[in-house]
Amino acid sequence: MRYGVILAGGGGTRLWPASRRARPKQLLRLLGQGETLLAATYRRALRVAGRAIVVTAAEQADAVREELGPAAEILAEPVGRNTAAAIGLAAVHLTGRDAEPTMAILPSDHYIGDEDGFAAAAARGFALAEERAAIAALGVRPTRAEAGFGYLELGEVLDLDPVAHPPARAVRRFVEKPSAAAAAAMVADGGYLWNTGITFAPAGRLLADIGRCLPETHRALVAIGEELADGGAAAAEARAALLYPGLPAVSIDHGVLEHVPDILCVPGDFGWNDVGSWSALADIVAAGADGNVSVGQVVALGGARGNIAIAEPGRLVAILGVEDLVVVQAGDAVLVVPRGRAQEVREVALALGRAGLDGFL
Amino acid sequence: MRYGVILAGGGGTRLWPASRRARPKQLLRLLGQGETLLAATYRRALRVAGRAIVVTAAEQADAVREELGPAAEILAEPVGRNTAAAIGLAAVHLTGRDAEPTMAILPSDHYIGDEDGFAAAAARGFALAEERAAIAALGVRPTRAEAGFGYLELGEVLDLDPVAHPPARAVRRFVEKPSAAAAAAMVADGGYLWNTGITFAPAGRLLADIGRCLPETHRALVAIGEELADGGAAAAEARAALLYPGLPAVSIDHGVLEHVPDILCVPGDFGWNDVGSWSALADIVAAGADGNVSVGQVVALGGARGNIAIAEPGRLVAILGVEDLVVVQAGDAVLVVPRGRAQEVREVALALGRAGLDGFL
Numbered sequence: 001m002r003y004g005v006i007l008a009g010g011g012g013t014r015l016w017p018a019s020r021r022a023r024p025k026q027l028l029r030l031l032g033q034g035e036t037l038l039a040a041t042y043r044r045a046l047r048v049a050g051r052a053i054v055v056t057a058a059e060q061a062d063a064v065r066e067e068l069g070p071a072a073e074i075l076a077e078p079v080g081r082n083t084a085a086a087i088g089l090a091a092v093h094l095t096g097r098d099a100e101p102t103m104a105i106l107p108s109d110h111y112i113g114d115e116d117g118f119a120a121a122a123a124r125g126f127a128l129a130e131e132r133a134a135i136a137a138l139g140v141r142p143t144r145a146e147a148g149f150g151y152l153e154l155g156e157v158l159d160l161d162p163v164a165h166p167p168a169r170a171v172r173r174f175v176e177k178p179s180a181a182a183a184a185a186m187v188a189d190g191g192y193l194w195n196t197g198i199t200f201a202p203a204g205r206l207l208a209d210i211g212r213c214l215p216e217t218h219r220a221l222v223a224i225g226e227e228l229a230d231g232g233a234a235a236a237e238a239r240a241a242l243l244y245p246g247l248p249a250v251s252i253d254h255g256v257l258e259h260v261p262d263i264l265c266v267p268g269d270f271g272w273n274d275v276g277s278w279s280a281l282a283d284i285v286a287a288g289a290d291g292n293v294s295v296g297q298v299v300a301l302g303g304a305r306g307n308i309a310i311a312e313p314g315r316l317v318a319i320l321g322v323e324d325l326v327v328v329q330a331g332d333a334v335l336v337v338p339r340g341r342a343q344e345v346r347e348v349a350l351a352l353g354r355a356g357l358d359g360f361l
Numbered sequence: 362m363r364y365g366v367i368l369a370g371g372g373g374t375r376l377w378p379a380s381r382r383a384r385p386k387q388l389l390r391l392l393g394q395g396e397t398l399l400a401a402t403y404r405r406a407l408r409v410a411g412r413a414i415v416v417t418a419a420e421q422a423d424a425v426r427e428e429l430g431p432a433a434e435i436l437a438e439p440v441g442r443n444t445a446a447a448i449g450l451a452a453v454h455l456t457g458r459d460a461e462p463t464m465a466i467l468p469s470d471h472y473i474g475d476e477d478g479f480a481a482a483a484a485r486g487f488a489l490a491e492e493r494a495a496i497a498a499l500g501v502r503p504t505r506a507e508a509g510f511g512y513l514e515l516g517e518v519l520d521l522d523p524v525a526h527p528p529a530r531a532v533r534r535f536v537e538k539p540s541a542a543a544a545a546a547m548v549a550d551g552g553y554l555w556n557t558g559i560t561f562a563p564a565g566r567l568l569a570d571i572g573r574c575l576p577e578t579h580r581a582l583v584a585i586g587e588e589l590a591d592g593g594a595a596a597a598e599a600r601a602a603l604l605y606p607g608l609p610a611v612s613i614d615h616g617v618l619e620h621v622p623d624i625l626c627v628p629g630d631f632g633w634n635d636v637g638s639w640s641a642l643a644d645i646v647a648a649g650a651d652g653n654v655s656v657g658q659v660v661a662l663g664g665a666r667g668n669i670a671i672a673e674p675g676r677l678v679a680i681l682g683v684e685d686l687v688v689v690q691a692g693d694a695v696l697v698v699p700r701g702r703a704q705e706v707r708e709v710a711l712a713l714g715r716a717g718l719d720g721f722l
Contacts, residue, residue, distance in 0.1 A: 017679070297718070301709060301712055302698075302705055311695070315693050315694065317694070317695045318377075318694065319696075320698040320699075320702060320705055320706065320709060321698055321705065322697055325683065327695065333676065333679065334672070334676070334677070334679065336681070337680075337681040338683060341663060341681060347663065352660065360677045
């Protein structure tokens, strides 16, 4: 059967002051009053897979449960050990209950503008994973030379589905966070896609690959799986609490997928945005007639233009005569930064920590 | 006897979002946790006069009472009719209880940095008013060609007090809100002082001048005074409620003092600032080592400099890589404006009213 495996353990400081320790990026209502990124991911997972399992950190489990409701299945990791362990834990749970589970691995902190386009790509990803016992990464056409993303170098064309356009391809190579020059070269080349991190794989196949690439992690996962079979969820959780601290913290891409020779790629086009900084909001929200991107109650006057301004419900942001700024009101904090320097917002979090102002983190 | 007559009926939109309808400028804690401008004015009034009376609008009376405590004497005007009526009302109350009351008229929304300097100037102002039955305006040396202020053109030197330097002078002319060119010419000339609005006068003399210049206002004041003598404060208030709506709304300068030939001027130097806009805060608060003027918890990073940033207690403003901005967090609103355009903040209030966003006013 098909499962959405939602990765919801992230923190993220680049969307401060909206994102906080107690309210990470996936729990943000980026567009104001709407659903959180996590709730949208969960909804999409149910649409494309029929069922979903959420992996999160123990300290965020209550917030995740509150957001998704009591029906949501949540796996709480005792400590975060990056995505290889999180995905492996989900795979162990799924193989324990289902003869042939196939997973759609879904980061919970991305924005997807075209949900039909996403559903079509997901259907192809699941089909590839099931029919070929393959791992299929979902790639999207790069629209700029973004150095903060991972890229997939495309290999041979797979003639699985002649109707699909563009066709599925082999992945020749993973390129993680390239230099600006390398990013520009890849975009110009045309033979590279952005790696969304959304991946389709049979759970058993993925566990086997984890076993080859990360044997220590695999041993722990097997032990947790045995405890789950013998003693149930609580026993498995207790075993995980013992074993997790010793596991390497490594991403599924870096720890496993980059070392697997036969990864496939499903190309998609569905308004994907990882919302890596406040400047990304301009890709999601159209600017108003006054030339500013606004979320919430914003008053722009005196020729203010090119700004991204965000106010929580019940609050107001007034900008007068300023240009190309990001202005964010969130909770007890306000941020003002030029749009072109929105990536540096993580520095604010570091500075707050140094200054002992942890209450604002 | 000497009395401080504190004018506390103003609104003021140029310090939005800190100043609101429900919390006008005189009720602001401009420097964060300290006292309000009104409380500081009251304290100074008690210092220089020994007793004080506060004139405010009925709708602000509760807030004023809460700020100053139950011992403060407060006169509530039924509707605002500018300073001529407010000062006249205080004069009527004082002449009803005291044979020779002398008033120091004190706007409640100014900042005074050097309180000893102010007390010295006030002592001279009271002495002039008492010894000569004169009206004495307190002037300060202009430090820039400010077009938003009133100016006093100085006339003959009064040889009353040879020790005082500079000496008291006659006022030749009031110049209200000149053109930029005229302001520059007056500053260059040197024979002009800023009119602080702080004025010393015997209450009886001032009432007589009001009678000559604003006979309708004077008739109403006399009627209120008679009611006060016959029926007490409540009866006087009821009479004021009947008569006030028909009074002209006119300032004491424009309605009276400009038409009186023998006004005197006490020159003073006491760090006077009318805090007419957020940019004035840089004259009151010294910039930090990072080149920013901060009130409250402000984090400045990435070369942010030349900014004026204000956060309420318990809130945080983070500025990253921006220059020469005013950033104000106050209550449910945030303002961002270039320092050089801080005078335009009143436009925000107008825009909020037009947009039906009165809740933020």
